[in-house]
Structures are given as C-alpha cells and as structure tokens.
Amino acid sequence: NAGVTQTPKFQVLKTGQSMTLQCAQDMNHEYMSWYRQDPGMGLRLIHYSVGAGITDQGEVPNGYNVSRSTTEDFPLRLLSAAPSQTSVYFCASSYISGPQHFGDGTRLSIL
C-alpha cells in the first residue's frame, strides 16, 4: 500500500527556473493538498483540491499553480522559482473531513 507518493525527494533549482513537484495517492481520497513547512512557521497550506477538476487557494498560493485532472494526482508547479520558496513541501490526501495522510516530503533549495 503506497499511500501518498511524492517525487522528487530533493531538488536544487536556480532562481527563475520552473519545476513540477509530483504527488500521487492510491487511497481514492477526494481531498488533496500541498503544504510548505519552514522553521518556526509550521505547515502552511498552498493549494488544495476537493475532487478532480476542482482546486482552490490556501494561505500562501502566490508563485504556485496546481491542477487536478484525476483523483490520484495533484502536481504542484513552481512558475519562476525564488529563494523565498526554499522549503520542505508536503503533499497530503484524505476524505473531506480528514485525517490527512502525508507523503514523505520534497526538500527544495533555490539558489
């Protein structure tokens, strides 16, 4: 049982580059979300989705795009990477009211 799978686990980018963080779940959960975690800040919601074709913004959406074409996949796109986006990114999935199940994270550094 894979649960929530995130790729890549580590990535280094240069300022201005774009990339996509992948997230897939095999639990048939309607709800998927992306968080970033920075020291002293806790987990902050970037974007979330309540089902295929439906996405919405969280607390810190600027600089990120998402799409949800299938129930299983919820990729996060960085449009033009900035050093302020250096962080640990977690994807999570759940039924609508939770609890959420997390992937093991992507550690992203932007130089």
Add this chain to the structure above:
Amino acid sequence: RKEVEQDPGPFNVPEGATVAFNCTYSNSASQSFFWYRQDCRKEPKLLMSVYSSGNEDGRFTAQLNRASQYISLLIRDSKLSDSATYLCVANTGNQFYFGTGTSLTVIP
C-alpha cells in the same frame, strides 16, 4: 490571529512522567480535530483524532472543549520514543489548519 495556536515548548520531561499539551483554535465552526506527531525532518504522522466525548489510545488521551475552543493531549508514562514535535490540527470548511507544534524531549 492564527487559526490554531500552540505553546512551542520545549517540554523536557523525565521518562515515566505525564505531560499535557493544549492547543486553542479561533473558529467556532471548526468541525474536526487531530493530533499529529512529527519527527525531525520527516512527514507528520497521525497520532489520533479528537472526539467531543474525549478518546484514549493506550497512553494517549485527547480531549476537546468546544465551549473554550481548545483541544488537549495527555501523554502518560512518557517513553524516550515519544520525543517529537506534536501538532494540533483543526478542520474548518475545506481547510486544515496546523499549529506550529510543541516540542517534547523525554530524558532518560
């Protein structure tokens, strides 16, 4: 004002001690609540859901007080393996709000 607030600690307790964490939430419409533990640099893992009547799972007891808008976690007979950061979570509408976490170190 943050949606969910926790005392960051750190809490340093000896093995076998009982320790309690509280967490307050600001939105009275919050519907469901959870405690997670997070080990250093790893993903949060669900510890337990929190029910209105209170619930227990082994050494762990969670309580919800809707009138005062707080949830609590009690850990009895602390083990070295309980050392971690504990996150409380409130679900409001379609969003999950995480506290910044409370750090616990259990000392031999």
